[in-house]
Amino acid sequence: MSLNNSIVNVQDLRKYYGKVRAVDGLSFTVEKGEIFGMLGPNGAGKTTTVEVLVGIRKRDSGTVFVLGMDPERQPMAVKDRIGVQLQTASMYPRLTVSEVVRLFCSFYSRHLEPAEIISQVGLQNKAGTQIKNLSGGQVQRLAIALAMVNDGDLVFLDEPTTGLDPQARRNLWDVVFSLKKSGKTIFLTTHYMDEAERLCDRVAVIDHGKIIALGSPHDLIRDHFLERALEFIQPALAGDERLSGLSGVTRVRGNGERVTLYTTDVPRTIASLMELGEVVGAPIKDMVIRQATLEDVFLKLTGRRIRE
Amino acid sequence: MNTLFQLVMANFKEMVRDRMALFWFLAFPVLFILLFGTIFSENNDTASFSIGLVQEEPGLLGDGLAQALGSIPSLKIERGTSRQQELRALERGDRSLVIVLPAGLSRLLEEGSSAEIPIYYDETRQSSHVLLPVIGRVLDEVERRMTNSPRLLDPRPEPVHAVRLRQIDYLLPGVLAMAIMQLGLFGSLRLAYLREQKILKRLGATPLPRGMLLGGEVIVRLLMALIQTTTIVVIGALVFRVTVLGSWFIVVGLVLMGAATFVSLGYMLVSFARSEESGHGIIQLVQFPMMFISGIFFPVNMMPGFLRPVMKAMPLTYLADALRQVMTGTPPQYSLATDVTVLGAWLIVTFALGIRFFQWE
Numbered sequence A: 001m002s003l004n005n006s007i008v009n010v011q012d013l014r015k016y017y018g019k020v021r022a023v024d025g026l027s028f029t030v031e032k033g034e035i036f037g038m039l040g041p042n043g044a045g046k047t048t049t050v051e052v053l054v055g056i057r058k059r060d061s062g063t064v065f066v067l068g069m070d071p072e073r074q075p076m077a078v079k080d081r082i083g084v085q086l087q088t089a090s091m092y093p094r095l096t097v098s099e100v101v102r103l104f105c106s107f108y109s110r111h112l113e114p115a116e117i118i119s120q121v122g123l124q125n126k127a128g129t130q131i132k133n134l135s136g137g138q139v140q141r142l143a144i145a146l147a148m149v150n151d152g153d154l155v156f157l158d159e160p161t162t163g164l165d166p167q168a169r170r171n172l173w174d175v176v177f178s179l180k181k182s183g184k185t186i187f188l189t190t191h192y193m194d195e196a197e198r199l200c201d202r203v204a205v206i207d208h209g210k211i212i213a214l215g216s217p218h219d220l221i222r223d224h225f226l227e228r229a230l231e232f233i234q235p236a237l238a239g240d241e242r243l244s245g246l247s248g249v250t251r252v253r254g255n256g257e258r259v260t261l262y263t264t265d266v267p268r269t270i271a272s273l274m275e276l277g278e279v280v281g282a283p284i285k286d287m288v289i290r291q292a293t294l295e296d297v298f299l300k301l302t303g304r305r306i307r308e
Numbered sequence B: 001m002n003t004l005f006q007l008v009m010a011n012f013k014e015m016v017r018d019r020m021a022l023f024w025f026l027a028f029p030v031l032f033i034l035l036f037g038t039i040f041s042e043n044n045d046t047a048s049f050s051i052g053l054v055q056e057e058p059g060l061l062g063d064g065l066a067q068a069l070g071s072i073p074s075l076k077i078e079r080g081t082s083r084q085q086e087l088r089a090l091e092r093g094d095r096s097l098v099i100v101l102p103a104g105l106s107r108l109l110e111e112g113s114s115a116e117i118p119i120y121y122d123e124t125r126q127s128s129h130v131l132l133p134v135i136g137r138v139l140d141e142v143e144r145r146m147t148n149s150p151r152l153l154d155p156r157p158e159p160v161h162a163v164r165l166r167q168i169d170y171l172l173p174g175v176l177a178m179a180i181m182q183l184g185l186f187g188s189l190r191l192a193y194l195r196e197q198k199i200l201k202r203l204g205a206t207p208l209p210r211g212m213l214l215g216g217e218v219i220v221r222l223l224m225a226l227i228q229t230t231t232i233v234v235i236g237a238l239v240f241r242v243t244v245l246g247s248w249f250i251v252v253g254l255v256l257m258g259a260a261t262f263v264s265l266g267y268m269l270v271s272f273a274r275s276e277e278s279g280h281g282i283i284q285l286v287q288f289p290m291m292f293i294s295g296i297f298f299p300v301n302m303m304p305g306f307l308r309p310v311m312k313a314m315p316l317t318y319l320a321d322a323l324r325q326v327m328t329g330t331p332p333q334y335s336l337a338t339d340v341t342v343l344g345a346w347l348i349v350t351f352a353l354g355i356r357f358f359q360w361e
């Protein structure tokens, strides 16, 4: 990866709030046209990173280049060319959707047609509705619309789907994909594993302000898990030491009645597991075989689930 | 330019769509004027002012004076028989003012020496301050006729009955000043709201300069102050026939300056508050006493002495005083220059402190 072509280039970025090391030495690049995800639990430092990159928070140390510029030195130039959706921000409550979009259009040196932006996020029926009367999902769509008004090359989305129902999340994913299709680079944060896996070309898994894994979701899972996960429910076997001795099994995780076996050889593990079940007199029910996910990666790397 | 215009439009729409804001900034002052205006006009408008005139020796002067004063529509002249009797009437509130032409007056005048004419009035009554200059002018005129002295300076003919004598003329500009204060102080809570809702933060992520963001907010407040002025003046004219005597140019200038001062004071107060709610508390703490101690509803001389220094420090005192003297010709407490200077000082100091302490997050 050439440094010069990177849309975002971050080296050893640090930001402390008193004793809290919100961002503690991050280094990564974001390449043109990709969806780059930052995945981490609450308080991992995602928002802080985004805020430094978009030029609304000063860093303590490290170098940051966004579109080839330092957002601290040339904030206006950077802001003019990026789109931003912030995690907690709301909007003027008594303006309508189209009024807010038009207002934002006037902030930038160039902008798209307001009506076009509104229909891209599927809010055309709500164009005349005041913000305070929008649903959570609609507010989130508006936030993304506002990140699109200037047709920026790089769009930051900080937890765009948090708090939405599954259907609304899927709809938003479609919007993100269409942004990518139009050639934009997208930097998004999430603490949904499935979202990172589905949307992102590359993911930085971050915890306590540090990157603990970085790569494509597929690579991350492959690198950390050659094996498949085999899950079943059988209280009688939970915590049984013999499980780790079954053929093919590399690791065992118990979570109450639910047991997860990681295995390199699914058929043989199943066979020996069945045998063990007969021996104990407790037949295995509800068995699920699945590929490991980023959740498993996070669990393996930190010993914690991403959402406790 | 387009950005600023869009911002102003957006802020304006936000304000106009906020029913509560409209109530406090427009309906509330209008209700005030209607309520107090009606109460006061019942007392004064119909019953006019009763002036006691006591003549301690017979003479033409008394008749002439009675005639001159009687020709002023809202004055009713009572020819009293004794000084004591009339003074008691004044104490009871039956007289607004008592003029005594003492014994020996005509002899003094014939000799060509000067003579004193005692005029008794109730210091705590607002009407006294309006009446005194009128009486003075009438006496001048009477004296000129008596002595047959030629008019060296021909005064601009100013019909004496046009001099404002009503409480509403005192009240109306004060309520306008109060409305402007409410707008400036409570209006600036919006900044705390925008901060709390992270709207300021979101705007900070666009290339919109902060100065323009603030400019848009302030311009809308100033526009609103002009709307308040228009509303209050129109209501005053329609309901109480209050006409604006002074130049509109100066009135608008004072309104804008007053609005700017209170917006600035509001922003300064808000900058000391962590949240919108605590900002609300701080502002109420300042606004409530100021409303009563600035001589809007009752004049200075009714104020207990220990409050007078407080009153003298408050910007609302000066805005109200300036508006009163310019709009309705009420006898001023301070000169217009003093009013404007004190307001200007408040504007500059609060602006500087606001800039210094405001937290964007």
Ligand SMILES: Nc1ncnc2c1ncn2[C@@H]1O[C@H](COP(=O)(O)OP(=O)(O)OP(=O)(O)O)[C@@H](O)[C@H]1O
Pocket (backbone or CB within 6 Å): A017, A020, A021, A022, A023, A040, A041, A042, A043, A044, A045, A046, A047, A048, A049, A087, A191
């Ligand atoms: N303004 C601030 N002042 C002090 N501490 C802060 C501030 N902002 C964030 N922090 C702390 O810094 C850490 C990182 O916060 P950040 O908001 O970046 O996390 P995040 O990954 O975005 O979390 P979430 O998933 O909850 O949004 C947290 O421990 C948080 O409490």
Ligand SMILES: [Mg+2]
Pocket (backbone or CB within 6 Å): A046, A047, A048, A087, A158, A159
């Ligand atoms: Mg966050």
